[in-house]
Amino acid sequence: DTEVTQTPKHLVMGMTNKKSLKCEQHMGHRAMYWYKQKAKKPPELMFVYSYEKLSINESVPSRFSPECPNSSLLNLHLHALQPEDSALYLCASTQSNRERNTIYFGEGSWLTVV
Amino acid sequence: KQEVTQIPAALSVPEGENLVLNCSFTDSAIYNLQWFRQDPGKGLTSLLLIQSSQREQTSGRLNASLDKSSGRSTLYIAASQPGDSATYLCASEETSGSRLTFGEGTQLTVNP
Numbered sequence: 410d411t412e413v414t415q416t417p418k419h420l421v422m423g424m425t426n427k428k429s430l431k432c433e434q435h436m437g438h439r440a441m442y443w444y445k446q447k448a449k450k451p452p453e454l455m456f457v458y459s460y461e462k463l464s465i466n467e468s469v470p471s472r473f474s475p476e477c478p479n480s481s482l483l484n485l486h487l488h489a490l491q492p493e494d495s496a497l498y499l500c501a502s503t504q505s506n507r508e509r510n511t512i513y514f515g516e517g518s519w520l521t522v523v
Numbered sequence: 524k525q526e527v528t529q530i531p532a533a534l535s536v537p538e539g540e541n542l543v544l545n546c547s548f549t550d551s552a553i554y555n556l557q558w559f560r561q562d563p564g565k566g567l568t569s570l571l572l573i574q575s576s577q578r579e580q581t582s583g584r585l586n587a588s589l590d591k592s593s594g595r596s597t598l599y600i601a602a603s604q605p606g607d608s609a610t611y612l613c614a615s616e617e618t619s620g621s622r623l624t625f626g627e628g629t630q631l632t633v634n635p
Contacts, residue, residue, distance in 0.1 A: 413566075451612055451625030452567070465622065499566055512557070512623070514566040 412436075413515035415500050421521045424490060430518045432483040432500030438513075441483040443475060444499040446517070452499055458483060459505070490522045525550045527615055529626035536603055537634050544598040544629045546613035551591045553615040557623070558587050558598050561610045570611075571598070603633045 413434045422428045432441065440459050444452035457465035458477040472494075474486040483500055497517040504510040526549045536542055546556070555574045559567040571580045571587040573596065579588040586599040596613055610630045614623040 415566075451614075451627055452623075454622055457622075497564075501567075511569045511572050513569065514559075516566040517564075519564075 413500055413502055413513050415498075415515035415518050417518060418516065419519045419521075421523060422487065422490065423523055424492070426490075427486070427488045429487065430485040430498055430500075430520070432485075432515060433481055434502045434513070435481055436502065436513070437480075437504075438502035439480060439505050440503045441477065442501040442503075442512075443483070443485050444501060444514075446497045446499055448496075456485075487520070490520075492522050495521045525553075525615055525617060525624045527613060527624050527626040529611075529613060529629050531629060532627065533630040533632075535632040535634065538603060538605060540603050540633075541599070541601050542603055542631075544600070544611050544613075544631070546596040546598070546626055548594045548596075548615045548624075550615075550617075551594050553591065553617065555616045556587075556589050556596050557614050557616070558585075558596075559612045559614065561612060561628070563610075567612065600631075603631075605633050605635050607631060607633050 416431045442457050443455040445455050446452040454467050455469045456475040461477045472489050476484040499517045500515045501512050503512045528547045530545045557572045558570045560570055561567050573580050573589040584601040589596045610628045612625050612628045614625045616623055
């Protein structure tokens with residue numbers, strides 16, 4: 410199983426809503442990532458978790474709150490978002506961020522903020 | 524700060540043609556370089572990973588090379604097929620951690 414599963418695939422939320430994006434992998438990977446991708450642009454790193462601990466936060470606004478409940482799961486909690494936050498949110502994982510390995514991406518969650 | 528550039532931004536070729544996609548990076552102190560494929564509205568699929576100590580990697584019809592001294596990588600696709608149509612992204616990984624810096628991508632169209 411070389412799959413990173415993201416849910417939901419599509420999400421529409423109002424600026425006052427609270428929602429969450431979920432990511433799951435069962436490859437035993439210990440590094441997990443959130444990326445944000447706008448249309449026709451490359452992915453931009455948001456957060457990195459290594460061994461369930463937040464290791465990188467790329468100065469992401471606090472309206473995005475990551476959570477890593479266990480080594481297989483990664484959540485991104487969303488609150489009071491802005492329309493400009495509409496994008497494709499990609500989750501990814503690697504064996505470990507201490508070794509250079511292939512990174513696996515999920516299919517992404519399309520977020521629209523209205 | 525690392526900057527990754529990909530040329531061309533878009534490429535349209537007839538089926539069967541061999542082609543080269545280019546990627547350049549400003550900081551040669553990379554740990555590895557990866558090539559990805561992204562289909563419209565989908566996630567990224569890793570195609571090839573070249574460690575900094577390696578010169579090239581091959582997978583099927585794909586061959587990627589790395590020249591750290593000149594800050595360049597190329598992705599060679601042999602005998603292109605319509606199914607190869609996608610956006611191809613290269614990304615460098617810095618030495619200090621797990622941050623991938625992506626190029627803007629090359630949008631490839633292979634016409635039947």
